[in-house]
Amino acid sequence: MTVVTAEPAVREIAPRRRRTRDWSDAVLSGYLLLFFAYMFLPLMFMVAAAFNANPTPSVTDWQGFTLKWFEALPQDARFVQGLLHSLAIAGGVIVISIPLGLAGALILTRLQSRASTLLYTVLVSPILTPGIVLGATTMIFWRDAFGVEAGLFTAAIAQAAFIASYCMLMFMARLQRQDRALEEAALDLGASSVFVFRRITLPFLMPTVLTASLISFLQSIENYNTTFFAIGSSWTLVTEIGARMRFGLSPMINVIGVIFVVITVVAATAWVLAKRRSGNG
């Protein structure tokens, strides 16, 4: 290319580049539309079918608007009982996971030793373990070691095994943002270690305790794979849904779906709004 042609060539490239960019942006937008349709259409069908009088959940075969499935749900003792079981397990999981996760995070953030990577690997390993393996090992261990039959207790333990790891990661993330000078300042002013922990470290971690509890709660309520193996003859809301779905569909599950969707949408919107507000200052 000669010096003379160089200049116009440069001028030519710019619009062409813009054109490819517009083009790839358009493809991306189209793809996003498809993707979100893929994500949301099934959920919308599920919600719509909850209001269809057709006993087979459907939107194409519409037999009239009804709320009878909503009325039927609280009458269903196994679902209600399952919900109570789920809540009990979730409560247990929070009680176990928060202290364990907190202790693990506190140790890992301050342990200056080569063992810390090993310890870290062990403590996060449950996250990377398939849920059914966690459920099965818990079931086997408690039965063999203590004669505890699978049930709500083992389900809570099995869930806590990996939920505690999630809690730990959240606490670690928070602790990494802590200004250590604060603890030192408190210590320097004559506070005992316990006092520093109670008055400085714990208040700093409090927001994470709350979010970690919430996330533990949600994870516990939602869990299927681990619970399925560890719960024995008992059941939770979710394993009950699963058990029924294996034999056919019921609009009552759609109703549960609607409830979950509503809760999720409200929670997610609140979360995104809160995040935006804090992000804007």
Place this chain on the structure above:
Amino acid sequence: MHGQDVVLDGVSMRFGDFTAVQPTDLTINAGEFFSILGPSGCGKTTILRMISGFLDPTAGDVRIGGASMAGIRPNARPTALIFQNLALFPLMSVWENVAFGLEARGVPKKVRRERAEELLAMVALTGQGEKKPTELSGGQRQRVAIARALAVEPAVLLLDEPLSALDLKLRQHMRSELKDLQRKTGVTFIYITHDQGEALTMSDRVAVMNRGVVEQVASSDEIYNQPATPFVASFVGEQNVFRGRLAGVDGEVARVDTPQGEMLAHLRGKAGVGDEVMIFVRPERMGLGANGAGSEPRNRLRATIERRDLEGPFVNLHCRAGDTSVTVHLPNSGDAASSLASGETDLGFRPTDAIVMAVGELARE
């Protein structure tokens, strides 16, 4: 409140292979305002953290009020540390911050509250107790940190570059406040800074540190006028430096061959004839050749004026003599000499105003 003395006895600190503080002996008297001055990274904070107990010395012993501090945790030492970033507790109100040390000691809330108000009054923050630290200005936060440290009635107050985050005006104002506070309380202040202005104006004594070594401990005047090492000479204040070879020594006066001609100066430290040496002269001790007074012997050199800066009371002439640049501070007397702006001129200084030191000592740089 009563100050206590602090003694470092052969204290050193290693981080892995790196020695942050070389073995150091230092005695800080009770009730003294003592500064440690040195460039960033020279080990000042490390010394402070060994005194306050956050670091255990690799070797040596720290003694406060005669008692060894070995094995004593920070919360049991009679020291209070003011952190470089202040480390105010963000979730507590100002008064809770100030009263924190009392809370830790189990003092009832009512008493704490009263004491906090007293201390806040002392640092001119009356009525700000209910605010959160983030609602205060930089200077106010500074004073909260000081009040918080004084609340536990420490014998030794350790301050780690406490003014570095403030703007110039406030910094100068806080200097006098700190000095007053120290006098009022009688507490031993150990003040760390890389700002020589702060160290020289406030301190009873100053230690100058370089690369983990305390090079000189002396009063501000002595540090400035009689630096013990080339580092101290060049780090504290401005200096003109002439390099040369020692030609002879007569008592305290040394003869030095320099590219600018033979010069006489006071010898500090050891140097043998033929050694490479440096002559240090403060810009304000230099004058134009014509100003030489009486029969006193004078070192003279020819220089070209390159620039003239008017600084109000002073006029700074930036000159060049061979390949050495020379700065001269002249009082602004309004006469012809101080309005000289260009051309060649004679410069001179008295041998008593100049110091000779062997280069070897600076070769570690």
Place this chain on the structure above:
Amino acid sequence: MNSLVKSYGKGLTAVFLALTAVWIAVLIVLPQARMIERAFTYVDRSGDAATLSLEIDRAYTRVFDIDTDLRDLNGQLAAGQAGDEASSGGLPTPSLTPSPSLVPSPSPVPSLPSPSLSAPSPATPAPGVAPSPFASPQETLPREEIEARIAALEEEKAGLQARIAELEVQEAELTSTAGTSESYSAKNFTNMSELHFRIFLSTIVYALCVTLLSFVVCYPVAYAAATARSANKVALMMLGLVIPYAINELLRIFSWVMILEKQGILNGVLDLMGLIDMQAGEGMRFVASNGAVFTVMVYAYVLFMVFPIYNTIETLDKNQIEAARDLGSSTWRIHWRVVLPHAKPGIAVGAIMTFMLSAGSIAVPEIVGRGLHPDWFAQVIYRRFFEAGSWNEGAAYSLALLVACIMFILINMAVFRVGIRDIAK
């Protein structure tokens, strides 16, 4: 250790260490160790014992089914008496109520004979289950017929229970003599049938495909979300991703089963388009095929890929993309040289999570598959535990799955050059 005491003092350090030790021991290491021990403990079950326990299992299952039916029938009777307002709703599959076969039968654990045999039958139906529209059959039978059926079922049940008692005595004798033939060996693995091994391999392959497909589907989305310029757009995209992600796995599966059912939406749409006639019983049974399991799995786990990638791309300095663009790089090149290398840890995390979830998923194959299509490996594990009652083989199979996942993690760490701390974030 010193650094801990320095930070928290002796007392708190001891508390934290104790908690962590309990966590590691009771929740992680000991259960794992026990599983491994069982996986390598081979119980020589003579053919007799095996057939026996299988027969006992079957009998229990049948008893449970009968109980369920009885409950339904009694419910109907009660409803009929209450004034014949029989509910019209219901499902085409009447007698199948919740989770019967999921109940672990207590008897088939040969290594622990006594406690399990004395355990009460777990198949006792849950008390107080009200007749619901779901449980009640579609058609209302005449009263006499119901009563006749109840009587027949009761009789069958009594017969079965007698048989169970008999069999269990036999089994107890057998196991007390055969119980000694327990030994450490790798036989639980080496005895894995060819079929099971093929299922294992194909499950791994499917899981890899799900992972790859998820990456292809998710990368553009993660990129778009992470580089969106306007705050509103970011918020909207986050909402669009978080909502389906946060909705229960089973409900996501459910929504797809609705679509793929024989009476489902997909066939309904085809019907509306006039391609098939559902009234005439036409329509494809999309569920219960491997294709359906695969499709639903991608849908269920796709979002586990989005967030890790999104998180890493978000930390990329967007100016780098702009700079590369200004230097005339093509879109492909920008992604290949700038974005993808930066997103590596996120991709590794996403791949590991997606793989682990799909390889270990029991929900999708069990629910979408309806037991009518070839099992996936998680189902095989499940059947080892709860149907064949061989916990040791179940443990061995679980261990095989775990090892496969660990291998996948290690390969990922090597390929993407990331450490364990990058992975679990």
